[in-house]
Amino acid sequence: MACCGAKGVVITLTVLGAVLLTIGLVVEPVLDKIMASVINKEIILDSPSSQFYEIWQNSSKVPIYMTFYVFNVTNPDAVKKNGSKPHIEAVGPFNYHEIRVKHDIKWSPDLTTVRYLYNRTFFLLKKRCKHGELYPDYECTIDDSINITTGNIPLMGLANEINDLPINDTEIKNAILALVQDFLISNFKDEDTFITRPAREIIFGYNDSILSSLNTLISKINKDYHKNISLLPAFIQIQENNTRDIWTKPSEIYTGKGNVDDLYEFIAWAGRNHSTGFWEGTSCPDSNFGHQSIKWANLLNGSDGTAFRPNLKKSTTLYVYSEDLRRSALLNRTDEVVYKGVHLWRYRIADSLLDNVTLDATTCGFDANGPKGVLNLTTVVGGPVFASKPNFLDADPLYWKLISGLDKPNRSVDDTTLDVEPHTGASMNIHQRLQINVRINRVPVIKAYENITKEGFYLPILKVDEHGSATDDLVHQWKEQVGIALEAQKYVRMGGVIAGPVLLALGAAVLIATKCKASSSDSSSKMQLNSSETDPLIYIGHDGES
Secondary structure, eight states: OHHHHHHHHHHHHHHHHHHHHHHHHHHHHHHHHHHHHHHHHHHOOSSTTSTTHHHHHBGGGSOEEEEEEEEEESOHHHHHHHOOOOBEEEEEEEEEEEEEEEEEEEEOTTSSEEEEEEEEEEEEOSSBOOTTOSSOOTTOBOOTTSEEEEEOHHHHHHHHHHHTSSOOOHHHHHHHHHHHHHHHHHHOTTOOSEEEEEHHHHHHOEEOHHHHHHHHHHHHHHHHHTOOOOOOOOEEOSSOSSOHHHHHSOEEEEOOSSOGGGTTOEEEETTEESBOOOOOOTTSOSSHHHHHHHHHHTBOOSBOSSBOOSSOOTTOOEEEEETTTTEEEEEEEEEEEEETTEEEEEEEEOGGGGOOTTTOGGGGGGTOOSSTTEEEOHHHHTSSEEEESGGGTTSOHHHHHTSBSOOOOOHHHHSOEEEEOTTTOBEEEEEEEEEEEEEEOOOTTOTTTTTSOTTOEEEEEEEEEEEEEOOHHHHHHHIIIIIHHHHHHHHHHHHHHHHHHHHHHHHHHHHHHHHHHHHHHHHHHHHHHHHHTTSOSSOOOTTSOO
């Protein structure tokens, strides 16, 4: 009876342990598939009733801010007259609330894509903070009417255009430059190597007097001589504010219906389908390689960075399209971080983004002919403008050495990071950081540039951090809808993996103990049998009677 009871215990423990261990090992992938299926169904953007539609349609649901620091040149005369190295200081923060509102929203008949127009506008925050704080509370700003001395982008661009004319005769070229110099002195006495303007004009733009006058002249030539010469971009703008292109020309993305892996990916941006067409690749060879490099540079890949496809794997490749840089970029997963109790994957822009043609010949599509570390925007914006990471992070040290006053690069505050929740693909904490610079070089005959240092320099104009974080309400919503299920899955798995082997071990222990007990009983029986064999088979008493 005891033997049967022990065997029952062993069988029960073994079966139960095996079941729990199997559940612990098998339940995770099963629950993963179930959860992925539920998330896929809820997250697709196929109607206004979709779970994330309101956040996607109006960014005010997730506050986004643009924090600018504008660089003030403190020794402009010494740079112009003596060829001194420019010294700069960062002035800020100028902090704006960014609002993106999508409208004229139209789905395709099969609901796999959605087209829209949108406005992107910026409002200076009301709360004021102290001047000089480099990384203050994002809820304050300084007055953006403060004057800043900075590089004269249109004048430098005009001087370069004339200096780069395909004229081999130096005398003729210098004569043309001299005529331009006379024109500038006669009509624009205030235009010089550097200009002084309010910070908000440097950030959001101003009408340049030289280019406006040239456009008047071009218009007259077109009218009198029946020409069709293109007008120059007279409005100098670094950060677009409510730009016409994006609210008059449609953008289009995938909704995830039919293929959730395409969710939020751009099909068109501001009327440009699949290809941006911004990059001319003037330094690419006239060959199949050169043509493919230009095509690659103009590819429209990725989402806008606020959200990606759900159910990410560690090997998943992500792309983001930056409308400020007018190009797509590869993201690399680098760290795991925790934001308000939520485990996120941190992505950074791939180091190859700012490679030059020496490191990667295909970057001829971006005319990346200089030292590593900048993106040449000259053909995109019409002036000698170059984008980099703030403080020339990850760039050739040459850029940093040509100027003074710039902080040393610090990855924690100068790099772009996107912290993404891998199950939903939602970006919960974003910092897109960049710096805008103007290339200033020596141009003979033009007084504004004839004494510039021989090497020239890349003068930082401003740096910006576009950042947004999930609110407490959104984090709470995620925890209720996804977090609880993930916790339950974790504990079921842990329970099975831990309890299963424990029960199996107990079953084995009971089995061993039972066998040992049985073995001991057999030995006792044998000992009793051996002692009886020493007694005589017939007992003879003292009186001889048997």
